[in-house]
Amino acid sequence: MPSISSSSSVNTSPATSGAAPGTAKAGGGAQGGGGVQSLERAFDLLERMADAGGEVGLSELSASSGLPLPTIHRLMRTLVSCGYVRQQPNRRYALGPRLIRLGESASRLLGTWARPYLAQLVEATGETANMALLDGDEVVYVAQVPSRHSMRMFTEVGRRVLPHSTGVGKALLAQVPSEEVRALLGRTGMPAATERTITEPDAFIAELERIRRAGYAVDDNEQEVGVRCLAVCVPDSPTAAAISISGPAGRVTESAQDKIIPVLQDVARQLSAALASTGSAS
Incomplete structure (x- = not known):
């Protein structure tokens, strides 16, 4: 989860931690569409x-x-x-x-492709926008566009965190079967970043079920006191990805949330369509 910083200083926290298969075609050689x-x-x-x-x-x-x-x-x-x-x-x-090298390069490009959509989120909500991927048992931030407010959130691109206390982590794990989530939590533990962090597996599984029903995740002072984060998954992303906005709890209120969530979901759909088009043959 991002840390709060002002425009004059930056506060970074230390790290804590497919496409659907095609149908096989008969025959050999080049395909009619130009493929091999x-x-x-x-x-x-x-x-x-x-x-x-x-x-x-x-x-x-x-x-x-x-x-x-x-x-x-x-x-x-x-x-x-x-x-x-x-x-x-x-x-x-x-x-x-x-x-591995191909995957790392592709992840960096994914963040580059996402930046215009994160900028759109910042323009619409006024808050810092992030993109993160689930990499093994951790969440890694791959792109960010900061808010224009003097008091804003900052997360270093490349930072890795445990998923259970972050909005993007919860949004990503909500797409994973519960037994796999329990196995992950067993490996990582559930350390409390704040007194609001969910630290019991059963409570966390129940939270993921709520996220599946609602279509979005909330980090309510769970990674850092005074910070709220709203996150959604990018549908049909080539790798599991989520986008989020983060801001001071005084600005990202429950009433503001009702306006922000539809914007987040719309931008996630736009980003999904853009990623699909980058994979299409020209």
């Missing part, structure tokens, strides 16, 4: 591996993709030789380390 089928199939397999948790067997990939085992084996051999997949001692295949 082997590339389409290779990326489809990588996405299926990610959906399966990052490690799969060839038979699982064949069953989910509909491709014959010899075709999958040939594609996986190529991905292994390039470092994008690695074969485990148990003969299963796992996502490889070369994907």
Whole structure:
């Protein structure tokens, strides 16, 4: 959650902590739309591996993709030789380390693409706007546009925090099955950042259910005293992402919230459409 800063000083806090698969196509060579089928199939397999948790067997990939085992084996051999997949001692295949650099670069670009939409949020609400991703068990902030107020929120881009006490973290975890959320909380714990922080798993799961029903998340003095944050997920984002506005509790009141939430949701839809268009072939 952002810290409060004035225009003359900046207060940074220390860190605390797929696209839907395509349908396999028969035949070989180039596609009618200009695509190369082997590339389409290779990326489809990588996405299926990610959906399966990052490690799969060839038979699982064949069953989910509909491709014959010899075709999958040939594609996986190529991905292994390039470092994008690695074969485990148990003969299963796992996502490889070369994907990390690609993912980090893509995350930075995601923040760049989001900035005009965050600026739109600042213009409409007057408060600092942020974008964050769920990376492992933590939330990482990838973009921010600050408020023009002299008293405003500031979060360093790249800052990592535990998700349970942040608006963006709650919005992101509301999209995750409850058993996975409980497992995450078991790994990270639920330290109290303030006396308002939710520190019991059952209470947090109930809060996520409320968020699913309402369509937005609230951090009400839970990460930092005197700060309120409103957040929503970016629908159909290529990676789980949320946007938020943050401001002093005296400005981001419950009455102001009723006006801000529809703006947040509308900008999230616009950003979703923009991200979808960047992935379309020209």
